[in-house]
Amino acid sequence: MPVITYREAIRHALAEELERDPNVVVMGEEVAQFNGAYKVTEGLLAKFGPQRIVDTPISEAGFIGMGVGASMLGVRPVMELMFWSFYSVAFDQILNNAANLRYMSGGQINVPIVIRGPANGGTNVGATHSHTPENVLANHPGVKVVVPATAYDAKGLLKSAIRDNDPVMFLENTILYGDKGEVPEGEYLIPLGKADVKREGSDLTIVTYGRSVIHSLKAAELLQQEHNRSIEVVDLRTIRPLDIDTVLKSVAKTHRVLIVEEQKPFASVGSQLTYMIQREAFDELDGPIHRLTTIDSPAIYSPPVENEQLPNPSRVVKAALEALA
Amino acid sequence: MAQIIDMPKLSDTMTVGTLVKWLKKEGDAVKSGAMLAEIETDKATMELECFFDGSLLKIYAPAGSQIAVGAPLCAVGKSGEIVPDVPAPVAPKPVLKDDAKPVATASIEYAKLPAPSPAVPVVLPVAHPEVPSTPGQRIKISPLAKKLAAEKGIDPTRVEGSGPGGRIVRADVLAAASGATAPKSQISNSKSQASSGAFVPTASLLAKGPVQEDQLVPVSNMRGIIAKRLVESKTQIPHFYLEIEVDAGPLLELRQQLNTALEKDGVKLSVNDFILKACAEALRRVPAVNCSWEGTAVRHHSAAHVSFAVAIEDGLITPVVRDAHLKTVFAISTEAKNLAKRAKDKKLAPNDFTGGTFCVSNLGMMGIDRFSAIINPPNAAILAVGTTVKKPVVKNDQIVVGQRMSLTLSTDHRVVDGAVGAQFLAALKLLLEGPALLLI
Numbered sequence: 089m090p091v092i093t094y095r096e097a098i099r100h101a102l103a104e105e106l107e108r109d110p111n112v113v114v115m116g117e118e119v120a121q122f123n124g125a126y127k128v129t130e131g132l133l134a135k136f137g138p139q140r141i142v143d144t145p146i147s148e149a150g151f152i153g154m155g156v157g158a159s160m161l162g163v164r165p166v167m168e169l170m171f172w173s174f175y176s177v178a179f180d181q182i183l184n185n186a187a188n189l190r191y192m193s194g195g196q197i198n199v200p201i202v203i204r205g206p207a208n209g210g211t212n213v214g215a216t217h218s219h220t221p222e223n224v225l226a227n228h229p230g231v232k233v234v235v236p237a238t239a240y241d242a243k244g245l246l247k248s249a250i251r252d253n254d255p256v257m258f259l260e261n262t263i264l265y266g267d268k269g270e271v272p273e274g275e276y277l278i279p280l281g282k283a284d285v286k287r288e289g290s291d292l293t294i295v296t297y298g299r300s301v302i303h304s305l306k307a308a309e310l311l312q313q314e315h316n317r318s319i320e321v322v323d324l325r326t327i328r329p330l331d332i333d334t335v336l337k338s339v340a341k342t343h344r345v346l347i348v349e350e351q352k353p354f355a356s357v358g359s360q361l362t363y364m365i366q367r368e369a370f371d372e373l374d375g376p377i378h379r380l381t382t383i384d385s386p387a388i389y390s391p392p393v394e395n396e397q398l399p400n401p402s403r404v405v406k407a408a409l410e411a412l413a
Numbered sequence: 414m415a416q417i418i419d420m421p422k423l424s425d426t427m428t429v430g431t432l433v434k435w436l437k438k439e440g441d442a443v444k445s446g447a448m449l450a451e452i453e454t455d456k457a458t459m460e461l462e463c464f465f466d467g468s469l470l471k472i473y474a475p476a477g478s479q480i481a482v483g484a485p486l487c488a489v490g491k492s493g494e495i496v497p498d499v500p501a502p503v504a505p506k507p508v509l510k511d512d513a514k515p516v517a518t519a520s521i522e523y524a525k526l527p528a529p530s531p532a533v534p535v536v537l538p539v540a541h542p543e544v545p546s547t548p549g550q551r552i553k554i555s556p557l558a559k560k561l562a563a564e565k566g567i568d569p570t571r572v573e574g575s576g577p578g579g580r581i582v583r584a585d586v587l588a589a590a591s592g593a594t595a596p597k598s599q600i601s602n603s604k605s606q607a608s609s610g611a612f613v614p615t616a617s618l619l620a621k622g623p624v625q626e627d628q629l630v631p632v633s634n635m636r637g638i639i640a641k642r643l644v645e646s647k648t649q650i651p652h653f654y655l656e657i658e659v660d661a662g663p664l665l666e667l668r669q670q671l672n673t674a675l676e677k678d679g680v681k682l683s684v685n686d687f688i689l690k691a692c693a694e695a696l697r698r699v700p701a702v703n704c705s706w707e708g709t710a711v712r713h714h715s716a717a718h719v720s721f722a723v724a725i726e727d728g729l730i731t732p733v734v735r736d737a738h739l740k741t742v743f744a745i746s747t748e749a750k751n752l753a754k755r756a757k758d759k760k761l762a763p764n765d766f767t768g769g770t771f772c773v774s775n776l777g778m779m780g781i782d783r784f785s786a787i788i789n790p791p792n793a794a795i796l797a798v799g800t801t802v803k804k805p806v807v808k809n810d811q812i813v814v815g816q817r818m819s820l821t822l823s824t825d826h827r828v829v830d831g832a833v834g835a836q837f838l839a840a841l842k843l844l845l846e847g848p849a850l851l852l853i
Contacts, residue, residue: 343557343583370556371556371557371559371560372556373555373556373557374555374557374558374582375576375577375580413576
């Protein structure tokens with residue numbers, strides 16, 4: 089099976105969907121002539137032309153609003169945010185307009201827009217460029233939120249996101265762009281709202297998503313080798329709709345839970361998960377639900393300190409051992 | 414309106430309770446919180462608490478009777494009030510006189526704690542045994558462990574938690590269910606006593622830290638009764654001790670043969686199974702040992718009900734193999750295994766651990782060479798079994814390696830004299846050294 093990067097997997101998904109459906113367009117800052125700030129859209133302009141691959145002004149409120157309007161008329165825009173951190177400039181367009189339109193029109197209007205771009209810390213880009221807003225986005229009924237961890241998942245999920253008739257928030261990761269993984273040739277789809285057990289285990293369930301999946305898998309390996317503990321890693325893949333069934337099935341197997349997320353702790357995705365798990369699986373729990381998050385401060389600019397602020401394999405190992413106590 | 418007080422369900426397995434004695438009589442004024450009676454369940458003797466103020470108008474259940482859970486025991490109301498016409502208690506089965514004094518016949522039983530010293534305020538569980546014995550102090554237990562404990566009928570107050578802050582977690586309940594934890598020095602008298610299997614200490618050789626936590630642990634019901642009964646035994650019974658060493662070689666060989674042959678049938682006989690059988694047969698040959706001192710008479714027992722000591726959490730109990738003289742070694746083995754398991758699970762009914770006529774205590778698997786046991790009244794004797802040791806013995810004027818097992822009989826001199834005890838041990842030695850006799 090071909091091994092390609094997470095970046096290439098996203099590009100392939102875009103290219104395949106542009107090929108398949110003439111209504112699909114890609115818009116954003118520098119996506120066309122500059123081939124993308126992170127080179128995700130490299131080569132797409134040459135292949136699909138300026139009608140389909142459109143550079144926009146540096147105004148998220150303006151171009152996201154344009155995308156929302158276009159989607160209401162049947163276009164399937166895939167909007168690139170250079171950083172998800174800039175979503176707040178377009179907060180009204182995304183979470184007030186796009187999220188509510190289908191409901192407020194009584195189902196007459198769909199908003200089949202995809203907004204994608206990187207949302208992560210760990211690259212020494214400072215507090216204003218390091219937000220991970222999946223919890224904020226998922227707080228809004230009407231949107232779907234996807235955070236892929238691997239090349240395979242990124243491609244299959246993005247294709248499903250483009251075909252979905254609701255606004256889908258697709259949060260990538262600049263550090264993962266260069267990660268390689270096996271991705272089959274040709275078309276496949278991964279349904280939204282379906283978690284994936286990335287590693288089977290019996291002693292502890294780590295519920296996680298995004299880059300934290302990679303940290304958790306490394307930590308699980310260390311825990312197996314150095315502590316002889318068997319860790320199950322559940323990758324949510326989609327934050328909303330949330331596949332709680334897969335999580336609960338795993339909890340019923342291991343009886344202990346650690347949530348790992350690159351999120352500030354207050355009202356995070358993990359907070360919601362914790363509520364749902366204790367509510368549905370109280371009698372399965374052999375200990376309190378533990379959580380490892382980003383340390384609660386603005387993204388720290390010092391690279392070594394930022395590394396410790398974020399989840400990393402050694403922090404996951406430590407948290408897992410506490411959850412196993 | 415008078416309140417009818419029913420037999421409460423005082424343990425998860427309780428279906429009937431014995432009303433041991435009334436602490437109040439008809440006409441007595443009673444207050445909420447006062448103790449009305451003592452009730453013996455399958456696990457413990459507990460006090461029946463009154464939850465009303467008034468006077469004890471009528472007693473429906475006479476002392477000594479067995480009453481089904483939910484059946485009426487008494488009525489409490491205003492003095493002079495007309496007592497409602499309550500039918501007689503369901504199946505009031507007056508117990509036999511022999512059993513009327515459970516303290517006298519029980520081997521080791523769980524019973525009420527002796528009065529606590531004032532310095533140690535202990536409140537006994539009264540009406541709700543699921544409440545920890547130190548009320549106000551919650552048990553730390555995970556939701557899963559709590560559910561498992563309920564499913565397996567394990568009392569969480571008896572499980573030691575290994576989680577953070579002493580929280581009981583699933584592993585602790587599973588261990589308690591399999592009898593694996595309990596006291597660290599758990600003895601299993603039903604386990605086989607392989608001569609080669611050296612006793613392995615359970616504690617780590619490199620353990621560090623303080624010896625244990627400074628604390629005052631209230632005496633449990635069981636410890637209380639063990640203390641009381643053994644002090645009674647040791648102070649009232651004139652013990653004397655006889656010791657004999659037997660050649661365990663033939664027995665170990667026979668056991669090996671049988672276990673190899675029967676392995677595919679899942680049969681595994683222990684040395685202790687043979688010892689129980691041998692004791693029953695020795696009692697048949699020297700029945701004077703199968704007796705009880707009753708003050709003005711010596712009761713001769715027609716059957717050999719052989720009990721054996723099983724170490725359980727915070728104490729020990731002596732389940733009884735009834736009519737052991739009529740049973741095969743295989744039948745005894747099956748029954749002893751079942752009794753030992755239920756003893757560890759605290760699932761023994763009073764009938765399982767009362768009425769023994771002779772007792773065996775085996776510390777062989779703990780590596781003990783020999784010891785003297787305390788007689789378990791009303792038995793006249795108890796046999797203490799030591800480990801089997803390889804040592805040089807003289808056989809046909811040659812020094813050869815022998816497999817020697819030491820047996821010590823503690824005997825009640827009021828019932829059994831030295832010569833009779835010696836005859837018993839001689840019979841036992843004969844049977845154990847010619848174990849084929851146990852199979853016919």
